[in-house]
Amino acid sequence: MRVKKDAIGKEIVKSYAKGGAMFTCPIETSNVGLNLKNRNNTIKEYGYGPLNPDEPSEDFWRAKAKMWDTSKDEAKTARCGNCAAFIQTPAMIDCITKGIKSGEEEEAEAEEEEEAEAEEEAEAEEEGEGMEVQVIAKANLGYCELFHFKCAGDRTCDAWLAGGPIK
Numbered sequence: 001m002r003v004k005k006d007a008i009g010k011e012i013v014k015s016y017a018k019g020g021a022m023f024t025c026p027i028e029t030s031n032v033g034l035n036l037k038n039r040n041n042t043i044k045e046y047g048y049g050p051l052n053p054d055e056p057s058e059d060f061w062r063a064k065a066k067m068w069d070t071s072k073d074e075a076k077t078a079r080c081g082n083c084a085a086f087i088q089t090p091a092m093i094d095c096i097t098k099g100i101k102s103g104e105e106e107e108a109e110a111e112e113e114e115e116a117e118a119e120e121e122a123e124a125e126e127e128g129e130g131m132e133v134q135v136i137a138k139a140n141l142g143y144c145e146l147f148h149f150k151c152a153g154d155r156t157c158d159a160w161l162a163g164g165p166i167k
Contacts, residue, residue, distance in 0.1 A: 025095035028148050038149040046158045053154035081153030084161035088142040100132035
């Protein structure tokens, strides 16, 4: 069965539009262990990376270019942040935010926060942003609909789909 390139993206958009009546937060947005399991599987099986998108990672991009039969420069344009399976709707960002907040609360209960972290959080709150908002923005986080994990927009994987993100 052949699926039109835009059909998947349109269905994803419909399912996440404004949170939808049937929308619930994916468990991976709040369960760190499951999120990491899915992300690590995507690294191993589907070439999710590079580890640090701020570095040149020439070997990583050379391998992607070879797989996609294109140049390294063109391969570098295929990022999760412009993939049709990358979900950044307000409802999904809210799920990710809540998941990070719940993780922070659990850590705070388990051990005392270090003084430096408390100072950073206080500064961020003064600026009107919690730490979770900064984390999401700095990592350009979204949710990968294909592999079910919180995904960094500057990375890519073998299953990249043109036409995203879903906002």
